[in-house]
Amino acid sequence: MEIKELSTQYKMSITISNGQSQMTLPSVICMVSGNKLYVEPFMHNDVILSFNSPNISLSMIAYEDEKAPYIWKSITIEKEVIENKIYHVITSGLSGVRINRRENFRVYVGLDAKATINGGKEKIDVIIKDISETGFAVLVDSAIQAKINTNDALLVEFFDPAQEQFMSLLGRIVRGAVLEKYYLFGCRTLKDGGMSRKYIANKQLEKRINSMRKG
Numbered sequence: 001m002e003i004k005e006l007s008t009q010y011k012m013s014i015t016i017s018n019g020q021s022q023m024t025l026p027s028v029i030c031m032v033s034g035n036k037l038y039v040e041p042f043m044h045n046d047v048i049l050s051f052n053s054p055n056i057s058l059s060m061i062a063y064e065d066e067k068a069p070y071i072w073k074s075i076t077i078e079k080e081v082i083e084n085k086i087y088h089v090i091t092s093g094l095s096g097v098r099i100n101r102r103e104n105f106r107v108y109v110g111l112d113a114k115a116t117i118n119g120g121k122e123k124i125d126v127i128i129k130d131i132s133e134t135g136f137a138v139l140v141d142s143a144i145q146a147k148i149n150t151n152d153a154l155l156v157e158f159f160d161p162a163q164e165q166f167m168s169l170l171g172r173i174v175r176g177a178v179l180e181k182y183y184l185f186g187c188r189t190l191k192d193g194g195m196s197r198k199y200i201a202n203k204q205l206e207k208r209i210n211s212m213r214k215g
Contacts, residue, residue: 002096
């Protein structure tokens with residue numbers, strides 16, 4: 001896909017990479033002119049970001065609801081003022097590549113998380129194992145396993161430092177199984193609002209960037 005094929009119906013985010021650190025920032029597409037994408041300025045601490053440093057690499061994800069995302073692995077971002085309004089203008093010499101939905105159906109997370117059961121106040125320690133667009137899986141130790149049952153509603157919250165993103169997932173437990181020293185609970189997502197889809201796309205981009213670095 002070319003940038004000129006995008007529209008204001010698409011959602012988008014960029015990932016800024018500098019050495020081992022990454023930051024993912026969303027924005028809103030305001031208009032498309034030729035092969036230029038005009039978006040609301042990217043801000044950090046109330047300051048419009050500049051992307052002139054030679055030490056950073058930039059990539060972009062754009063997607064429509066219910067459709068697989070596209071990745072631009074290398075982009076350029078410049079500031080432009082039109083009728084006293086500031087935009088960030090994104091261009092790329094590469095075409096966007098569609099992320100295969102089956103390839104990204106489930107992404108490994110492996111982060112510590114806190115969970116509550118059926119709207120209760122007690123927070124229990126879990127590990128968020130993986131996430132898909134329709135569900136997620138958590139790992140718990142045997143002592144906690146006795147507190148959780150199939151059909152329970154599970155609210156899981158965690159912070160992903162690589163994405164600098166806080167995630168909150170609500171699901172209903174549909175299965176359980178022993179997995180090595182842990183007990184695994186598989187959950188079907190109850191309420192999401194597209195958060196999982198965006199997170200999965202960003203994690204896949206993170207994986208691709210890391211693979212390119214290693215290569």
